[in-house]
Amino acid sequence: MHPAFSVIFLTTLIGVGQGLFLALYSGQFYSMMKLLPGQDSQNFYAMGSLLALGFLAAGLIASIFHLGRPMRGWRSISQWRTSWLSREIIILPSTLFFVALYGTIHYFGWTQPVFTLGEMQPVDLSLIIGTLATLSTFALFICTAMIYASIKFVQEWHSPLTVINYILLGTASGFTLAAAFSASIGNELVDFYATWAIILTFTALIFRSVALIRNSQLKQKSSPQTAIGVRHTMIVQQAQGAMCGSFNTREFFHGKSLGLLKTVKIIFLMMVFPIPIVLLLATTAGFEYLSIMAFVIQYLGLIAERWYFFTEAKHPQNLYYQSVG
Incomplete structure (x- = not known):
């Protein structure tokens, strides 16, 4: 497939924003359970939510450049009963709303207990809104991934691995950013977020590797015979029927060499997984500002990973339009 950079930036940017929010809410939940020290609402939760909103909004802006007629983009929500794209377009603003509300609650200090669980655990408004934002965040992960996983x-x-990898890669990058954010403001949660970022990144490496192995061993169900509806055993295309490329050859085939694809695969495997893990391990050893470098390298690697995700996909129509790419 032909990789559209607007979609690459959309999926990677909102993934970071979603992951960062999940990291913030996880930190608050651990603090509520007295497993971590509490953090200042304005400097940590509110500013962290603003940072997450920035990534989510940047992804939303990037998606506009993929629309042929942006002014008609709102119509895409009309097919929400059957289209994962329509569902994503509905869920993304709701996620933005809940994350913004979560940050607003912390900024203004509206954290007085609303009720108490059992006899010991107070629950405030930020925890309630945070739960709704968490549900919306995971729904957004699923909708975004299912746009591609649902294409048989x-x-x-077309595999559950697509959904799993979108969730893991987005969450891992978000926790890496949380470690970098914690290091930049000098709070005590750097090791917590760095440790979880290592765990999530390593888990993502396992599942992404499984997906790469699976895809390398696929036997394509389509053939030149099924592409043109002729069952003859020996079919060789001599000409496309046109002198140059067309919409089909531009949009459904990347036109890159196998050598470039292999190079990009090696690059993203290194930049998304082992290099950030090493830097995060150094972060837990006291070199906290290396977490910032870990996030930058990992995000650049995610751009390469998402580019490879699109170029690796083989659209059956290319069996017919194979002379001009």
């Missing part, structure tokens, strides 16, 4: 004829995407 693109076999590289």
Whole structure:
């Protein structure tokens, strides 16, 4: 497939924003359970939510450049009963709303207990809104991934691994950013977030590797015979029927060499997984500002990973339009 950079930035940016919010809420939940020290609402939760909103909003802005007619983009929500894209377009603003509300509550200090669980655990408004934002965040992960996983004829995407990897890669990058954010403001949660970022990144490495192995061993269900509806055993295309490329050859085939694809795969495997893990391990050893470098390298690697995700997919129509790419 042809990778559209607007979609690459959309999926990676909102993934970071979603992961960062989950990291913030996890930190608050651990603090509520007395497993971590409490943090200042304005400097940590409110500013962290603002940072998460920035990534989510940047992803939303990036998506506009993928629309042929942006002024008609609102119509895409009309197919929400059957389209994962429509569902994503509905869930993304709701996630923005809940994250913004979560940050607002912390900024103004509206954290007085609303009720008490059992006899010991007070629950405030930020925890309630945070739970709704968490549900919306996971729903957004699923909707974004299912846009691709639901396409049966693109076999590289049509797998539960697509959903799992979107969730893991987004969450891992968000926790890495949380470690970098904690280091930049000098709070005590750097090791907590760095440790979880290592765990999530390593888990993502396992599942992304499984997906790469699976895709390399796929046997395509389509063939030149099924592409043109002729069952003859020996079919060789001599000409496309046109002198140059078309919409099909531009939009459904990347036109890159196998050598470039292999190079990009090696680059993203290094930049998304082992290099950030090493830097995060150094972060837990006291070199806290290396977490900032870990996030930058990991995010650049995620851009390469998402580019490879699209180019790796083989659209069956390319069996027909194979002379001009």
